[in-house]
Amino acid sequence: MASAGNLLYLFDSFVALRPVYSKKFRSATQLMPIDRKPEFFKGAQLKVAIIGCGYVGLPLALRFAEAGHKVTGFDTDPNKVNMLNAGRSYIEHIPQTKIQQFVNSRHFGATTDFARLKEADAILICVPTPLDERREPDLSYVEQTAISIQPHLQKGQLVVLESTTYPGTTEELVLPILEKSGLRCPIVTGPENDNVACDFWLAFSPEREDPGNKQFGLAQIPKVVGGLNPPSGRAAVSLYAQVVARVVPVSSTRAAEMAKLLENIFRCVNIAMVNELKMLSLRMGIDIWEVIDAAATKPFGFMPFYPGPGLGGHCIPVDPYYLSWKAREYDFSTRFIELAGEVNTAMPYHVVDAIAAALNNHKKSLNGAKVLILGVAYKKDVDDLRESPTLKIMQLLQQRGAQLDYNDPYFPKLHKMRHYNYENMKSVPLNPQTLGSYDAVIVATDHSSYDYSAIVDAAKLVVDTRNATRRVMRHRDKIVLC
Numbered sequence: 001m002a003s004a005g006n007l008l009y010l011f012d013s014f015v016a017l018r019p020v021y022s023k024k025f026r027s028a029t030q031l032m033p034i035d036r037k038p039e040f041f042k043g044a045q046l047k048v049a050i051i052g053c054g055y056v057g058l059p060l061a062l063r064f065a066e067a068g069h070k071v072t073g074f075d076t077d078p079n080k081v082n083m084l085n086a087g088r089s090y091i092e093h094i095p096q097t098k099i100q101q102f103v104n105s106r107h108f109g110a111t112t113d114f115a116r117l118k119e120a121d122a123i124l125i126c127v128p129t130p131l132d133e134r135r136e137p138d139l140s141y142v143e144q145t146a147i148s149i150q151p152h153l154q155k156g157q158l159v160v161l162e163s164t165t166y167p168g169t170t171e172e173l174v175l176p177i178l179e180k181s182g183l184r185c186p187i188v189t190g191p192e193n194d195n196v197a198c199d200f201w202l203a204f205s206p207e208r209e210d211p212g213n214k215q216f217g218l219a220q221i222p223k224v225v226g227g228l229n230p231p232s233g234r235a236a237v238s239l240y241a242q243v244v245a246r247v248v249p250v251s252s253t254r255a256a257e258m259a260k261l262l263e264n265i266f267r268c269v270n271i272a273m274v275n276e277l278k279m280l281s282l283r284m285g286i287d288i289w290e291v292i293d294a295a296a297t298k299p300f301g302f303m304p305f306y307p308g309p310g311l312g313g314h315c316i317p318v319d320p321y322y323l324s325w326k327a328r329e330y331d332f333s334t335r336f337i338e339l340a341g342e343v344n345t346a347m348p349y350h351v352v353d354a355i356a357a358a359l360n361n362h363k364k365s366l367n368g369a370k371v372l373i374l375g376v377a378y379k380k381d382v383d384d385l386r387e388s389p390t391l392k393i394m395q396l397l398q399q400r401g402a403q404l405d406y407n408d409p410y411f412p413k414l415h416k417m418r419h420y421n422y423e424n425m426k427s428v429p430l431n432p433q434t435l436g437s438y439d440a441v442i443v444a445t446d447h448s449s450y451d452y453s454a455i456v457d458a459a460k461l462v463v464d465t466r467n468a469t470r471r472v473m474r475h476r477d478k479i480v481l482c
Contacts, residue, residue, distance in 0.1 A: 036121060036156030038201070038231050041238035045069055048239075049120035051145050053080055053110060055384065056162060056207040057126030058091060062098055063218045063243045065107040072120065073110040084110040092383035092410055117152040122160065122239050125149075125174075126207065129163045130318065137166060137322050139173060146177040153181040158201040158235045161253075164260050164319055166326035170204045170228065170253035178202065187228050189252055194230045202228040203236035204253040206260030222246040226256030264319040265337055270305040272340035275347055278307035282482070289467045289481075309444055309465040310347035310389025312378025317344070317387040348392040352400065354482035355440060355463050362461055364439050367401030372428070372438040374455070375445025376408045380466075383410035390444040391420050405438070409449050432458040443468045 034040075046069045050061045053073040065071045075081055083090055087100030102108035117123060127141040142163055149159065159178065161170050171187055179185070183199035205225045210216060223244045227233025237247045250256050274292065281288040288307060296304040311317040320341050324334045356366040378388035385391065397404055405428045406414075414422035428434060430450075435441060435458035443452075446468035456462050456472050456479060463480045472479070 034121070034154075034156055036158070036201075036235075038234035038238055040156070041122065041158060041235050042242070046121045046239070047072070047119055049074060049117055049123045050126060051075075051123065051148075052126035052128075052141075052163075053084060054126065054128070055091060056209045057124075058084075058094060059209060059218050060124065060126060060162075060207075060243075061108060062094070062102060065102040065105075067243050069107070069242075071102075071108045072116060073108070074112070074114060074117070075110060076112060078112055081110040081112050084108075114148045115152055117149055118154050120157060122158040123149060125159070125161045125163060127163050129165050129322070131321055135321050136325050139165065139169065142169065143173060143177070146174045150177055150181050153178055153183055153200060155183060155199050156201075158203070158232075158239060160203045160205050160236055160239075162205055162207045164206060164264070164322070165257060166261070166322040167254040167257040168326065169257060170202065175202060175228065185228055185232065189229070191230065194234075196229050196231060198229065198231055201232040201235040202253075203232050204256045205236055205240060206256060206263075208263075219243065220245055222248050224248045224250060224256050224259050226250040226253045228253055258323075261319050261323045265323065265340075267305070268311065268317075268320050268344065269336065269340040270303070271307070271311065272343040274305045275307045276343050279350060287481070289470065306467075308347070308389070309351045309393060311344045312386065312388040312390075348389050348396060351389075351393050351442075351444075351463075351465055351482055352396040354480065355397070355442060356400070358461055358463050358480040358482075359440055362439070365401075366397070369402050369439040370437065371397055371402045371404055372435070372441045373397075373404065373406040374408075374441060374443050374450060375447050376406055376414070377410055377445050377447070380446050381410075381448050385411070385417070388445075391417070391422075393442070393444060394422070395420060408445070409447060430455075435459045 048064045048069050048071045050057045050071060051074045053061065053075040057073065061071045061073045073084060080090060084099060085103065087096065087103045089096040089099055099108070125142065125145050127145050129142060130138050132138040142161065142165065161174055175185060175187070178200070185198045185200050185202045186196055188196050203225055205223055208221045209218070221244065223240045223246070225233060225236045225240060225247055226249070227236055233249055237249050241247050250259065274288070278288040281291065292304050292306060295302055320337045324337055327334045355371070359366050359369055373390060373394060376388060376390045377384055378386060394404055394406070406425060407427050407430050411427060413426045416423040435455060438459065440461045440463055441455060441459040443462065443464040443466055446466040450468070452469045453472050453474065456469060456475050459478060461480070462469060462478055463482055465482055467481060469479050
C-alpha cells in the first residue's frame, strides 16, 4: 500500500503536469476529424461558411445566424469585410441593426482568409455567374471559389453551390476541382445508393432571393436541394431545414440546376410576350396595362406579367443564355428561349425610339435635347444595378446626342461598370425648377418615393416606361406611355 507521503508526492506531480497533459489532450482533440454523417447537419450551432457576401450570401448568412449557428462570411473585398465586422450594411434592404446584433453575439463575422474554411461544417457558395461579352456563361467566380476551397477541404464537410448556372456545373466544374484534394464524392442516384461512401458531401441548392420583396423573406421561400448522391442530398436537406419553412429535395444536382433555370425562363418568356403585345397595342391605340389588369380577373389559367423597358436583375436577363449555351452541346436549339431574349434585349432600343418620337412631336430633336432619367435601379425600391435596362437606355441616348442627367434616391452617384462608364455622374435633385428645365423626363424605374403628380405638373414631357403615372389625372397630354 502506498504511504501517505508517496500519495502526496504523486498528487503534487499530477498538479504540476496537468497543464501540459491538458494542452496535449486539447491539441489531439482538435486534430481528430469530426464524424459528419448527413444527420450531423440537423445539429445545433453548426459552423457555416458562406462565400460571397452580396445580395444572396449576406441574407443567407444572417438567417443562419438568426437560427443560432456560427456563421463566417468570406469575401475577396476587404472593404465589405471591414464594414460587416463593424456591424455596417452596404445593402439598402438589409438593416444595419441586424448585422450589429449578430456581430455582437459572435454568431456572425467576416473574413478574407480562406484558410479558415477548414473550420467550417458547411460551405455555401453564393458568387456571381454573369455573362461575358459574347453573352456566354462566365463561371470564373465559381471556378475560382472551388479552387480556393480545395486546399482547405476537410473530411465530412458539406459544400453547396447556390449560384445560378446551367445543368451539370456542380458535377463537371466544381466536383473535379474539389476532388484534387484527394477526397472523393461519387456521382450516383437512386435509393439503392443511400449509403454510398463519401469523403465529403456536395449539393446544389439554387438561391431564390428577391431583393425588396417584403412578402416573401428567405425563411418563407421553399428551398430546392439536389445532392450529387443520396447522402449528400440528405446532408443538404438537414442543413436547410433549420432555416427555411420547407425543403424540396430532387434527385440530382442537375435537376436542381434545371429547376432554377425553368423558374426564370418562365418569367423571361412571359415578359417577352407582354413586351411584344405592348408594342402592338401602342400601334393599335390600346392600353396594354388595362388589358392585362382585365385579363388578370380570370380566377384560373392566367398569371399577369407586365411590360417594361427591358429585363434587369441578376437572374432573368442572364439565365436563359446559360441554358441556350449548354443546349448547343446536345445539338439542340432553344428557339423559343432565344426569341424571348431577342424581344427583351430590343426593349431599350424601343424606348429610345419612343423618346425620340415624343420629342419630335414637341418639335425637338433628340440630338442636343436635355433628358432626365428617373430611376437607374433594375426594379423599384432597391439599390441594385445588376443588368439594369436603364443603363443601356442611357448609353443609347448619349450615343444619339442627348444631354443626360439622372435621379435615383438609391444611387447618389454612379461608378464604372462593365460595358458602361458613368463614374462622373451624380443624382440631380428633384424640384419643380429642375424638372421644368429638361426637354423630357423619362420614368425608367418606378420608385415608390417619386411624387408622379408633381413630376407631371412640372415637366414639359414625361415618357413613362412603367405605367407609373396611371393614377395621375392632370396633364395627361404631357404623358407618353412606351
